[in-house]
Amino acid sequence: MAAYLSVFVAPCILLPPEIPGMEATDLAQRQNGWLLTVSLTGIGLAILAFSSRYYKGAGLILILLPDLIGAPESEIPGFNHAGPDAVIMLTDLWPQNRLLMSQIY
Numbered sequence: 892m893a894a895y896l897s898v899f900v901a902p903c904i905l906l907p908p909e910i911p912g913m914e915a916t917d918l919a920q921r922q923n924g925w926l927l928t929v930s931l932t933g934i935g936l937a938i939l940a941f942s943s944r945y946y947k948g949a950g951l952i953l954i955l956l957p958d959l960i961g962a963p964e965s966e967i968p969g970f971n972h973a974g975p976d977a978v979i980m981l982t983d984l985w986p987q988n989r990l991l992m993s994q995i996y
Contacts, residue, residue: 893936901932901954905962920963928957 905928906921931953938950 893933893940897929897933897936901957902928905957916963924957924962927960931956 902925906924935950935953935956938953939947942950
């Protein structure tokens with residue numbers, strides 16, 4: 892259960908999905924954000940499960956820290972697609988995706 896929370900749930904909260912074909916933030920930055928989230932959440936869960944009650948607050952802080960730091964985001968949409976009609980349609984979808992993600996999170 893802890894592995895599921897660390898590897899799947901916590902990164903999904905931090906890094907929202909992107910529209911296919913969208914040029915998101917640099918891949919290395921997104922991977923670093925994912926790795927930071929997974930490692931801090933795993934350590935935080937381990938502290939919550941196995942340490943004395945004096946350290947449980949530190950475990951909770953480690954779990955929340957990636958969300959406080961935030962994920963790297965691209966401010967402008969960019970799409971690499973050969974068809975100009977597809978680029979126009981995807982550009983129109985981008986604000987809707989950001990609005991939906993802001994309502995969910």
